[in-house]
Amino acid sequence: MGKLWYIKNPSKAIAKTKTETVAKKGRTPKHYEHQKPNTRKRLRARKSNPTKIRSSITPGVVVILLIGRHKGKRVVCLKKLESGLLLVTGPYCLNACPLRRVHPKFVIATSLTLDISGLTSTKAIDDVYFQRTKMDEPKKEKQTDLFIADKKKFTLTDEQKADQKTVDKEILECLAKRDDSSLVKDYFKSLFGLSKHQYPHSLKF
């Protein structure tokens, strides 16, 4: 007897197989009793697990960068990208940190949060925005241009510069609503550092 548990309507199926194994004249049966009938494999429901970032990091939180060329700088966390990285900016006009992606592990979240709920310019920025176009020339061409030391350097497009300006402007507008805005601006301009008798595990951020 064939395996019945994956046949939807066993009675019908049995009836079918029985009729089909009885070959019609000139025709081979659709399937034989010893063969498994064709059942669609049910794909397991694929779950998408977005990366979890610790609760102290939310859009608007001022964050201290710990690695990279901007280490020590206090920057604004704008949003969490799909790749799990954080989108962050100085703002550029205050501490020269541009729109940048940063790994949440290498960041200290402070308890200072800016209200950036009104920000619209960051909605279009995602991981694709940061993908660089390949600057390297293909190997074939390199051999002919051996003596020309004209290497393409990465430069910002005008569009990216304009984006930075709009984001900065919006953040400064959000800052201006605060009573201590001038202090916060100075806070962004300064760098974080540990001094004597300051231990990160006992400091409150």
Next chain:
Amino acid sequence: MVFERYVEVGRVALVSCGPYKGKVCAIIDVIDQNRALVEGPSTKQGEEGVPRQAIRFKLLQLLPYKIKIAHTTRSKALKSAWDKESISTKWTTSIVCQKLDARKRRQLLTDFDRFKLMKTKQRRQRLIRLCMGPKPKDKANK
């Protein structure tokens, strides 16, 4: 060296370790060489006092205050004696208490608070320097 603060019934002490660290209590009885029975009403509104318990002498720091109670008095009698001597106000206005509070506040400063503190200190120093005037030139170095 003459001792001024003695372990005695009614001596007010500061608890230096454990869950009641920083709180003030009175010695109600001496249990043995190492332990005292203490109890302390709350000194600040909203903060609990030290419940009646045995504490080692090593964890107590004797204070220059004393209340007049009989040994193993009830909590009510203790509280009335405590309030009579106004130990709570004496303690909260003392320099030791203020320093401990300042230390606690410093611990709870956030990064932005520390930045603001640094800026305020700088401003204060600048004002002091202005008031002091320019440094007089050393006559010896002239």
